[in-house]
Amino acid sequence: MPAGVHVYDAVEQKEICSIFLICNTQDVFKIPSSIDFEVGAALAESYATALLGLSRRALLKEGQVVLVTGAAGGLGLAAVDVAANVYKAKVIGVCSTEDKATLVRDKGAWAALTYDLKDLLKTVKEVSKGNGVSVMFDTVGGEVFEKSIKCVGHEGKVVVAGFASRQAPKIVTSTLLTETYTLMGVCLNQYRKADPEIYSRHGADVPPLQQTNCGVRYASFKAAVLEKPDTPLKIENLSVKKAKKGQVRVRVRACGVNSPDILISKGEWDREIKYPFIPGFEICGEVLEIGSNVQEISKGDRVIALGKDNFSGFAEECIIPQEFEWEVVLDAVDMCEQGLLKPYVSHTYKLEKVNEALKLLTERKAVGKVVIQMD
Structure with a gap:
């Protein structure tokens, strides 16, 4: 594999929180340049395990009903995603x-329930x-396993994929006789140890899932959230969603602060x-992803966007309808200046770096609106 190729590593390492890492070649899989690195970082174990469990072990077929426990966890979401969007199964997430x-x-579940x-x-x-x-497909173990297994039908298959509860379930082996289901891990x-060929094949099968409707994205992003009027903004981690049709x-590199933001924060909109x-x-x-039916905008384009409705721009990323977005053709225009290209009324806003923002506006002779740089 030549230098410079985008890859992901599929096996747990002790020293992954570093800039450089030496990996065994059997654990490294090529990913296309269209997959963001933060996406690749979330692919490895969860999706490869879900593929192994559902395709090879359970022999999942289109239209079958699948129950996933711990469905909102990393492995559980991968199982929901693969079952619903690759195998077109009816998925019930718990x-x-x-x-x-x-x-x-x-993620595609037909139904999702609490315990x-x-x-x-x-x-x-x-x-x-x-x-x-x-x-x-069980990722929890313990009492959740014991309750959920009552839902398995004749000749059903039970895949044990994790113990998030840290409790081993009590399994009465006589039920394997009377209920006729198959229990497997x-x-x-x-x-990786016992069957390297199967391991490598399923590891290599993960990146192409991006070409299906399988949303192999678990990366989160930070956003400034207003829980109710006249309260401070809270920084929260939100799950990334894929761009849909026309989106x-x-x-986000910079975001303007304008009249709707001020009025909404005060409850006066x-x-x-x-x-x-x-x-x-x-x-x-910069554009990270485009949905279907999007024209004249490509991944990597520098864009500005102005809308009549909420874009959720006080965040590291956001999703925008194409009709409210324009490509910036002047590469010399700084990202902060781009955030000022639309002349909105000036406002004073209580932000941590408001003095720096105002200084930037004065020096660049912009339109007089505060811009938050998101980097």
Whole structure:
């Protein structure tokens, strides 16, 4: 493999939090340049394990019903993603909170539930037409495993992929006889040792998932969130979402502070606002991803965007409808200056670096609006 090729490493290392790392060649897999590095960093173990467990061990088929426990975790989300978007299975995700259930549905799950056995059994019965699930992919263990296994149907397959609860479930082996399901485990590192060919094949199969509807992205980004009017902004980590039809995902380099941001922060905006809310109606940055039907804008383009609705620009990245976005053709224009290209009314805003921002405006003779640099 030549120098300069983009790669990801599939095996847990003790010294990964470093600039340089020496890896075994069997653990290194090439990724196309279209996959961001932060995406590649999230691919390795979770997606390779999900592929092994669902395709090789469970022999998953299109249209089957799959139950995933711990569905909002890294491995659980990968299993939901692969089952729903690659194998077109009907996926039921089980997780601890309703907020997490929403994330699981966004990944493609047909249904997502919290850990309530009655609701779980009822939903499984409805989705499977009384037959139970064909595959159970368990990442939790413990009591969750013991409850969820009651949903497995005749000749179903139970894949043990993790123990997030740190509790081994109590398994009554006689149920394997009476319920006729198959219990099996999957461990990526065990395949690395015992069957390097299968290990390498599934590791290499992960990057092409980007070419399907499989959203192999778990990287998070920081955003300044307004929970309610007249409260300080809170920095939170949010999960990245893929750009949909007609949308563009942008890495925000600078964001203007204008009248809607001020009024919304005070609760004085004349439109209904749903909180929590991320301010930022005017941004500039670089295109990370384009959705379908997007024309005249490509990945890597420098763009500015101005909109009538919320862009959530007070963040490291945001998703914008294409019609509110324009490519910047003047490479000499600084990113902060680009954030000032649209003449909005000036405002004073309580920000940590407001003096630096105002100094920048004065020196560059811009339109008099504060800009936050997001780098």
